[in-house]
Every structure is written in C-alpha cells, then in structure tokens.
Amino acid sequence: MSFYNNIREVLSDIEDVNLYNYDETNIQDDPGAKKDVVSRRAKRVERVQNHSRTFMSLMVCGSANGDLLLPMVVHKAQNLYEI
Structure with a gap:
C-alpha cells in the first residue's frame, strides 16, 4: 500500500492533462493455426x-x-538503412 501513498504524493501537483500512458501491441497479418x-x-x-x-x-x-493522441502504426521497412 505504500506504493500508492507515495505515487499519490508525487503526482498531487501535476495536472491530469500532463499525465500520459502509452501502450504498444504487435499484430501479424496471418495468425495461422491455433x-x-x-x-x-x-x-x-x-x-x-x-x-x-x-x-x-x-x-x-x-x-x-x-485525451487520446493519434494512434501510430509502424510497418516493416522496405529498406534497411545503416546510420
């Protein structure tokens, strides 16, 4: 329970509009056999x-x-460039 008490104290001065959560999932085009x-x-x-x-x-x-940001979709690159 101390985690929730600590996080409540740390986030108490931050407005909701400035708190973001991010989630990523991978999707495949052919899941195949189950x-x-x-x-x-x-x-x-x-x-x-x-x-x-x-x-x-x-x-x-x-x-x-x-508020939601626009979703971002990352496709496989056609070419792989070295930096």
Missing part, C-alpha cells in the same frame, strides 16, 4: 512459424484527463 500437435511426453512445445508473415506495431497514448 492448435499444436505434439507427443504426450513432450516437456516443451515450440511453435515453428512461417517467416513470410508481416508484423506491425500499434501504439496508443492517452492522458489522464481522457
């Missing part, structure tokens, strides 16, 4: 995935007063 067939004696199940699938990252950010 079942894995393995031996009963298998101690660990590893899923072999087809590497032709495309993954995207979806990011959402909002403030404590309910």
Whole structure:
C-alpha cells in the first residue's frame, strides 16, 4: 500500500492533462493455426512459424484527463538503412 501513498504524493501537483500512458501491441497479418500437435511426453512445445508473415506495431497514448493522441502504426521497412 505504500506504493500508492507515495505515487499519490508525487503526482498531487501535476495536472491530469500532463499525465500520459502509452501502450504498444504487435499484430501479424496471418495468425495461422491455433492448435499444436505434439507427443504426450513432450516437456516443451515450440511453435515453428512461417517467416513470410508481416508484423506491425500499434501504439496508443492517452492522458489522464481522457485525451487520446493519434494512434501510430509502424510497418516493416522496405529498406534497411545503416546510420
């Protein structure tokens, strides 16, 4: 319970409009099969995935007063550039 008391004290002087939370999730275009067939004696199940699938990252950010920023979608790059 001390965490909540501490965070309440630290955030008490900050307006809701200045508090943001951010969440990211990954989405793939072809989730594939939902079942894995393995031996009963298998101690660990590893899923072999087809590497032709495309993954995207979806990011959402909002403030404590309910304002949402525009969502951001990150696609796979067509070219990889070295810096």
